[in-house]
Amino acid sequence: MSNRNETWIALHRLMLATRELDRVIGAADGHWHPALGEEAVVAGCYHGLRQGDALVPHYRGMIAASYARGGDLARLLAGLEGKATSYTRGRYRSDVCGPIEFGIIGLYSGALGPTLEYAAGAALAAKLDARGGVALAVFGDGTASRGNFHEALNLAAVLCLPVVFVCQNNQFAISTSSAREHGGRIVDRAAGFGVPGQLVDGNDVVAVHDAVQGAIARARRGEGPALIDAFTYRVGGHMASDPGNYRSSEEVEKWKARDPIALHEARLLSEGVLDAAKIAELRAAVSAEVEAAMRKAQSDPMPGPEVLGLDRVFAGGV
Amino acid sequence: MARQTMQQAVVAGIAEEMRRDAGVFIMGLDIGQFGGPLNSCKGLWEEFGAARVIDTPISEGGIVGAGVGAALMGKRPIVDIMFLEYLGLVLQQLGCDGGAMHYYSDGKARVPLVVRAKFGVGPYHGHAYDYHAWVAHLPGIKVAMPSNARDAKGMVKAAIRDDNPVLFLEHMGLYHGTRDEIPEGDIVVPLGEAKLVRAGRDVTVVAIGAMVRRAQLAGEALAEEGVEIEILDLRCIVPLDKERILSSVAKTGRMVVVSEAMKFCGSGAEIAAMVAEEGFRFLKAPIGRVATPNVPIPFARNLEKMIIPDENAIAAGVRRAMATG
Numbered sequence: 001m002s003n004r005n006e007t008w009i010a011l012h013r014l015m016l017a018t019r020e021l022d023r024v025i026g027a028a029d030g031h032w033h034p035a036l037g038e039e040a041v042v043a044g045c046y047h048g049l050r051q052g053d054a055l056v057p058h059y060r061g062m063i064a065a066s067y068a069r070g071g072d073l074a075r076l077l078a079g080l081e082g083k084a085t086s087y088t089r090g091r092y093r094s095d096v097c098g099p100i101e102f103g104i105i106g107l108y109s110g111a112l113g114p115t116l117e118y119a120a121g122a123a124l125a126a127k128l129d130a131r132g133g134v135a136l137a138v139f140g141d142g143t144a145s146r147g148n149f150h151e152a153l154n155l156a157a158v159l160c161l162p163v164v165f166v167c168q169n170n171q172f173a174i175s176t177s178s179a180r181e182h183g184g185r186i187v188d189r190a191a192g193f194g195v196p197g198q199l200v201d202g203n204d205v206v207a208v209h210d211a212v213q214g215a216i217a218r219a220r221r222g223e224g225p226a227l228i229d230a231f232t233y234r235v236g237g238h239m240a241s242d243p244g245n246y247r248s249s250e251e252v253e254k255w256k257a258r259d260p261i262a263l264h265e266a267r268l269l270s271e272g273v274l275d276a277a278k279i280a281e282l283r284a285a286v287s288a289e290v291e292a293a294m295r296k297a298q299s300d301p302m303p304g305p306e307v308l309g310l311d312r313v314f315a316g317g318v
Numbered sequence: 319m320a321r322q323t324m325q326q327a328v329v330a331g332i333a334e335e336m337r338r339d340a341g342v343f344i345m346g347l348d349i350g351q352f353g354g355p356l357n358s359c360k361g362l363w364e365e366f367g368a369a370r371v372i373d374t375p376i377s378e379g380g381i382v383g384a385g386v387g388a389a390l391m392g393k394r395p396i397v398d399i400m401f402l403e404y405l406g407l408v409l410q411q412l413g414c415d416g417g418a419m420h421y422y423s424d425g426k427a428r429v430p431l432v433v434r435a436k437f438g439v440g441p442y443h444g445h446a447y448d449y450h451a452w453v454a455h456l457p458g459i460k461v462a463m464p465s466n467a468r469d470a471k472g473m474v475k476a477a478i479r480d481d482n483p484v485l486f487l488e489h490m491g492l493y494h495g496t497r498d499e500i501p502e503g504d505i506v507v508p509l510g511e512a513k514l515v516r517a518g519r520d521v522t523v524v525a526i527g528a529m530v531r532r533a534q535l536a537g538e539a540l541a542e543e544g545v546e547i548e549i550l551d552l553r554c555i556v557p558l559d560k561e562r563i564l565s566s567v568a569k570t571g572r573m574v575v576v577s578e579a580m581k582f583c584g585s586g587a588e589i590a591a592m593v594a595e596e597g598f599r600f601l602k603a604p605i606g607r608v609a610t611p612n613v614p615i616p617f618a619r620n621l622e623k624m625i626i627p628d629e630n631a632i633a634a635g636v637r638r639a640m641a642t643g
Contacts, residue, residue: 054391092422100419100427105390108415108422117380117411121387121395128343128369128393135387151380158375307424313457315420315428315481318510318557 005273007048009282011205012268014043015261016283018064020290022236025063025095028294029080030241032095035061037203037235040260041168043068044208044230045138049103049216054122054135056105056115058168059096061138066098073289077297090303112140113148116165120156123163123225134162134219136212142173144186153227157193162219165227166212169202170234175246187229195225202232203260206267232260321497324464325357327471328434328488332359332396334504335478336366339394342478345372345381346398346434355400356436356493382408382433386416386483389431394478401445402437402487405452416483417458431483432474438528438578439615439626440491446615446622448527448579453485454555454588460509461555463487465530467498469553472507480509489527510557514566518546521572521636524563524589526552529576535629540636547636555585563589564597571602572639576632581609603643608635 001009022034035042042061046068049055057065066076071087079086079094087099097106105118119137126133143149144167156163167186171178190197196218200211208230215226233255237244244252268274274282311317322330336342343366349359350373363371374381378399385395399408412433419427439446454461460482464470470488477484515530516537525533530551537547548566552559567573573593575586590605608627616622 054387088422088424091424097422100390100423105387108418109410111410111414114379114383114386114411114415117383118387118390118415120380121384121389122391123387124384125388125391125393128388148379148383151375151377152383154375155377155380155384159372309421309425312425313421314460314557315425315430 007209008206008268008273010047011043011209012264013282013286014047014064014068015039015205015264016286017067017290018042018061019261020287021063024290024294025077025080026240030239032240033060033238034236034240035064037255037260038168038170038232040205040208040264041166041202041230041232044205045136045166045212047209048213049136052103052131052133054103054105054119054126054133056119056122056135056137057098058138058140059107060140060168062096062098062106063094066094066102066104069098069102069104071099071102073293074296077293078300080297082303083297083300084303084307085300089307091307112143113146115139116143116148116152117155119163120152120161123156123161124159126162132220134164134216136164136166136216138166138168140173141167141169141171141178141186142176142181145181153193153195153225156225157195160222160224162222163225164212164215164219165225167227167229169229169231172234172238174238177247185229187227190227195227197227197229199229199231202230203258203263205260205264319502320500322467322500323494323497324467324470324488325493327467327498327500328474329358329360329362331471331474332478333362333365335475336362336370341392342394342396343370343372344396344398345374345385347374347376347400349373349398354398356442356490358398358434358436358488378404378407379411383411385431385433386411386429389429390419390427394430396432396434396478398434400436402435402449403445403447405435405449408433409452412483412485413453413456413459417456420458420482428481429483430481432477432486433483434486434488436488436490436493438489438491439622440489440493442490443619445490450485450487450555451579451584454585458482460484460557461487462509462553463489463527463555464553465492465527465551468500468505469507469513471500472505473509473553475506476509479506484509487527491528507553509554510559512553512559512562513551514548515551516547516549518548518570520545520570521547521574521639522563522566522570523547523549523574523576523632523636524552525549525576526555527578529578529627532627532629533576533632536632536636539629539633545636545640558589558592560592560596563593567593567597568600571600572643574606574608574632574635574639576627576635577607577609578626579610580612581607582612584609603639606635606639608632
């Protein structure tokens with residue numbers, strides 16, 4: 001199989017996993033933030049990073065990002081309720097913060113934006129080491145309104161840091177639409193910082209992946225940061241329990257018709273990468289994997305008091 | 319043995335650590351060829367170059383955030399935010415996120431980051447605010463405030479070697495003032511150890527930063543009245559050297575906590591409460607606090623002087639403690 005076909009299948013697999021995670025977790029937890037309709041951005045960004053690269057994902061897609069980096073799905077799902085088997089043994093939540101041992105810098109508070117600065121710092125560390133490492137930061141269109149976005153991009157630009165910023169632009173910040181969130185397009189802000197900006201179809205996983213990989217390769221060559229505006233649509237609610245009554249059903253239906261998984265499946269078929277039977281097989285396998293991981297996670301125990309570690313708040317203990 | 323100011327001692331400590339460990343670097347505003355405000359980085363750019371002494375835009379949140387990110391990737395960044403007045407701009411990155419990462423990651427993340435900030439009333443008019451209590455309240459961050467050049471060198475070296483975020487506070491009133499004898503060699507002052515700067519039997523005076531010298535002056539005046547105070551230089555608010563405070567109060571039976579920071583919910587309140595909880599049996603008199611009232615620091619020098627504790631205010635606090643038990 002060619003490299004291209006392998007990549008396309010891996011991208012499809014990760015999109016399917018993202019959707020299955022939404023289905024299975026969303027049924028169990030009304031506070032879950034689904035990435036329904038945004039799977040192409042999730043998979044296109046998180047597939048194909050190198051060991052040693054820093055990944056700073058958006059919260060919407062964090063579990064999929066952690067899984068793509070090698071995290072065990074059952075342990076990641078155990079982190080939804082802070083089970084003892086989760087990567088932090090219950091000290092923190094996996095839905096917004098992936099395991100640091102996989103090179104992931106997640107959200108250590110609910111504040112959106114500072115992670116873009118952490119990504120710039122991780123890129124600065126890579127630059128000081130001159131090892132060709134990069135950082136990839138993904139964030140929502142709402143986050144682009146924060147000062148952190150501007151400070152991180154400006155800092156990365158003036159220090160020529162190897163970092164790629166991708167806006168997972170689903171056109172909504174909870175209920176606030178892009179029209180009320182942004183003056184102008186996010187991609188156009190790149191020019192203000194003197195960095196390349198690229199608008200991509202966020203429902204086309206290959207387009208997203210190629211753009212991200214292109215920007216990463218450029219960053220690895222020492223040519224500095226880039227901003228990608230991956231334009232998509234949040235088909236689901238902000239949370240699984242959000243009815244989304246602040247927008248028209250016509251608008252939602254229009255975007256549903258451009259379902260990223262269906263689009264890529266059609267490509268896999270038409271290009272002869274996978275036949276219908278193989279596609280069905282892949283779907284079934286991913287679904288079974290996610291369901292089994294969720295069953296395992298739900299039966300895992302809650303942490304005991306030994307996890308509290310009141311004397312382990314500081315490294316080295318205090 | 320060299321005689322150095324606090325500014326020289328801090329820079330010398332940083333330079334030694336940068337020579338010792340290639341992972342140490344410093345970034346901030348105007349710290350390169352300009353040498354940093356008040357010469358806070360003088361000579362570092364010349365020795366280590368622009369790759370490790372990094373001039374940045376006016377972007378305090380951005381550079382402290384970048385410091386957190388670089389620290390997570392194994393570096394030992396020092397970020398100079400100029401003045402503690404800007405602490406509000408970096409609280410999310412330093413305090414809410416940076417302080418929590420080690421614990422939240424179940425001990426796997428480390429954030430060996432030093433944030434330097436100047437503050438305090440003194441010859442440099444403005445930027446006086448002492449906001450350290452904001453950070454002392456947050457889990458996972460150490461707060462260091464040296465009172466003299468020797469400690470400043472030893473403590474900045476300890477801060478750089480520490481695997482936790484450290485807010486390192488440099489008092490402008492002490493910065494270019496008296497010189498101390500700095501011993502040759504690798505002096506490291508562990509964070510969290512208070513220092514006995516004057517022994518006495520009557521009242522324990524807990525002070526930090528510029529208040530230490532003022533407490534010493536008060537001690538000299540009080541000695542003439544027959545009152546012997548014992549002065550502890552806390553050196554760090556976090557970790558707090560509870561043992562040394564309690565053992566001193568066990569001896570004297572009285573305590574006055576002196577702080578340049580505002581009184582209400584200040585770290586002096588925490589120290590007083592700790593002694594009330596854990597050392598009540600030692601106390602012969604109510605605990606006293608001598609601190610700045612809760613008011614934005616006024617600009618005119620005479621107004622500023624009226625609200626910051628001086629040796630007279632400290633001596634008055636001690637006399638109150640002596641009179642009430």
